[in-house]
Amino acid sequence: DAGVTQSPTHLIKTRGQQVTLRCSPISGHKSVSWYQQVLGQGPQFIFQYYEKEERGRGNFPDRFSARQFPNYSSELNVNALLLGDSALYLCASSLARRAEAFFGQGTRLTVV
Amino acid sequence: DQQVKQNSPSLSVQEGRISILNCDYTNSMFDYFLWYKKYPAEGPTFLISISSIKDKNEDGRFTVFLNKSAKHLSLHIVPSQPGDSAVYFCAASAGGTSGTYKYIFGTGTRLKVLA
Numbered sequence A: 001d002a003g004v005t006q007s008p009t010h011l012i013k014t015r016g017q018q019v020t021l022r023c024s025p026i027s028g029h030k031s032v033s034w035y036q037q038v039l040g041q042g043p044q045f046i047f048q049y050y051e052k053e054e055r056g057r058g059n060f061p062d063r064f065s066a067r068q069f070p071n072y073s074s075e076l077n078v079n080a081l082l083l084g085d086s087a088l089y090l091c092a093s094s095l096a097r098r099a100e101a102f103f104g105q106g107t108r109l110t111v112v
Numbered sequence B: 001d002q003q004v005k006q007n008s009p010s011l012s013v014q015e016g017r018i019s020i021l022n023c024d025y026t027n028s029m030f031d032y033f034l035w036y037k038k039y040p041a042e043g044p045t046f047l048i049s050i051s052s053i054k055d056k057n058e059d060g061r062f063t064v065f066l067n068k069s070a071k072h073l074s075l076h077i078v079p080s081q082p083g084d085s086a087v088y089f090c091a092a093s094a095g096g097t098s099g100t101y102k103y104i105f106g107t108g109t110r111l112k113v114l115a
Helices: none
Strands: A005-007 A010-013 A019-024 A031-037 A044-050 A053-057 A064-068 A074-078 A087-094 A107-111 B010-014 B019-025 B030-038 B045-051 B056-059 B062-067 B072-077 B086-094 B109-114
Touching (some): A019 A087, A019 A107, A044 A074, B045 B072
Parallel strands (some): B010 B109
Antiparallel strands (some): A005 A019, A031 A044, A031 A087, A087 A107, B019 B072, B030 B045, B062 B072, B086 B109
16 A cells, blocks of 8 residues: 655755645545654644644744645645755644554755 | 653664663643654654553564653663664654644654664
8 A cells, every 4th residue: 555655755945935745645544744854853743634624733934834635635835935944844644633643755845 | 842852862772682762751731652763764654652541552572661650651672673773753642622633753862773
């Protein structure tokens, strides 16, 4: 069975640009969460979506937004990119809101 | 405010011996805990979880112990194998009043198993 897939795997953007990251959850999983991981830190929660509704938001600015589609895939959008947005962005899916989360391989975003 | 702490950034263990990774938390509302393993250039891989109603959960070579009074959990790997060399993260969540079940991660411990 396919795991969580994320695209693209690597991305380089310029300050001020906008970026869209994509995630396909494990088949049957209805919950998708997004995390940001910077070097030397653990993943930081950005968003959780369940049944296409936002169910939680972490301490990130409004430049960060996300959505979940009817097929439960998800997109994370970041506007007006800053150098500090450079990080590994991880998507995780789970069967329910409170269940083990399975992560994708991540998208490495570099802002120059 | 680091609610989940992994105070040992690194740990080296001989192959075949026990690896013990520790994690402390400060939020008494946390009631569900997980351990993840992460290799370079990959996403975290789920290892084992434990609910606060238990004090031990075992899955093959991996055992997680939870001491609620001390707000401490540990992951034991027995026997350790070279393939276990990775960064290990503990994570915790609390039942959210708004239905948000976000995971709070520690900063990770790099385990190196020596052959």
